Amino acid sequence: MLNITEDAAGNIVYFDKDLNKTFVYNEGDISWILASTALVWIMIPGLGYFYSGLLRRKNALSMIYLSIATLGVVSFQWFFWGYSLSFSDSAGPFIGNLKNFGLMNVLEEPSVGSSRIPSVVYCVYQLMFAAITPMLAAGAFAERARLGPALVWVFVWATLVYDPIACWTWNPRGWSFKLGVYDFAGGTPVHIASGTAALAISIYLGKRAGYGTERLSYKPQNTSYVVLGTVLLWFGWFGFNGGSALSANLRAAQACIVTNLAASVGGITWLLWDWRLERKWSAVGFCSGAIAGLVAITPGSGFVGAPASLAFGVAAGTLCNFATQLKYIFGYDDCLDIFAAHAVGGLVGNVLTGFFAQKSVAGYDGATDIPGGWLDHNWIQLGYQLANSTAGFGYSFVMTTAILWAMHFIPGLRLRIDEKSEILGMDDAEMGEFAYDYVGLEMDTPPVFGKTSIEHGHAIPSLNRAGSTTPAAAGDWNDASVQTGYPLRQMRY
Secondary structure (H helix, E strand, C coil): CCCEEECCCCCEEEEECCCCEEEEECHHHHHHHHHHHHHHHHHHHHHHHHHHHHCCHHHHHHHHHHHHHHHHHHHHHHHHHHHHHHHCCCCCCCCCCCCCHHHCCCCCCECCCCCCCEHHHHHHHHHHHHHHHHHHHHHHHCCCECHHHHHHHHHHHHHHHHHHHHHHHHCCCCHHHHHCCCCCCCHHHHHHHHHHHHHHHHHHHCCCCCCCCHHHCCCCCCHHHHHHHHHHHHHHHHHHHHHHHCCCCHHHHHHHHHHHHHHHHHHHHHHHHHHHHHCCCCHHHHHHHHHHHHHHHCCCCCCCCHHHHHHHHHHHHHHHHHHCCHHHHHCCCCCCCHHHHHHHHHHHHHHHHHHHCCHHHHHHHCCCCCCCCHHHCCCCHHHHHHHHHHHHHHHHHHHHHHHHHHHHCCCCCCCECCHHHHHHCHHHHHHCCCCCCEEECCCCCCCCCCCECCCCCCECCCCCCCCCCCCCCHHHHHHHHHHHCCCCCEEEC
């Protein structure tokens, strides 16, 4: 029997016998957090579509699959021990314990995040953050990692990397929380942690086959997917940042305002930087800048005013754009620029939050009282922000590298696929399924090209070694598939 009642206004009333204290949960607050949970959920497959659109056709489905599979793995991990390791109310300064193992006693008690909502609501909301973070990093597996071991990595990484960083940043017992770091919705636990993990993955996996040649000088295979993914991410980010107020109040509304502004300005800024080089108006450029703006505003969304969010957008759109060149300087193959967008964007956001955080904005919820940032003459705040950022960078990179190399020496868990499978494509080699409608052709049957298809009524051209559209012999099939970017044994209508 739950120890709850309902008052005349329709609020849920919980009486804690141990504390001899009454807690009131407004149903409007609960409704907003549950709606925000759904908004963040849709970001996860949205991220899969965003990544898929940027890759080659032969790897398009693998990222969409990995997004929903990651959600499944982390949902179990969160139930099993993830929530307890992050948000148990008896946690240590770095990580929690197993007090809430299997979601024991996670229901009507007030959450550690806010006494305005019960722990079960806070748990499911935070689950979505825990699920999207390893998926952000898993984009670095694109085109060259085995999908089975990748899901093992997701479970282990969520446990050893995400949970501790979430604990020290958001749990009231965490060292960063006690220090006074401002991180409203995940600058360090989500973006710096995932972006740095992507860097570690890129270094560990090495370069893709054909790196530095024309084979990898390809355009995104589906720009519509990039735009669709951006739309879903931008849409969900209102729950990502607005929901982090953990109540339906003015602070949540302010977080939504600055989120939209930073994304808009970030997209325009990146677009203009790209236009100066090619004199083209790039949809991918705008989408990349919007994502960078969203990343940067995440830690400050509940602390800064609308004018400050313009600075977040400009800084993220500029610095993340130029950070995409780091992979060429340092020689790592981060094909989706996750480090540039998320690690650099998260750092930009943390630093600017130290400058622009305001006591008055944080107080929009009627409860939060902070000293503010540099605008409120709290000069030490920037040091706190840098300390938390540095800790997130270092911990995520070292632990991710350790996990990858531990799996490397465990039979069956090595992540790197062989070159033949890489050329074939992740969708065919690892899944046997494809993102689009393909005609299956057997390897031992030389395909017939340049003839009218009886069934479909049109010709199916191919490329031979010389790059012409003359019929390809059986021995030319591998080269043709590499040049066109289509999977071996498959040809698109």
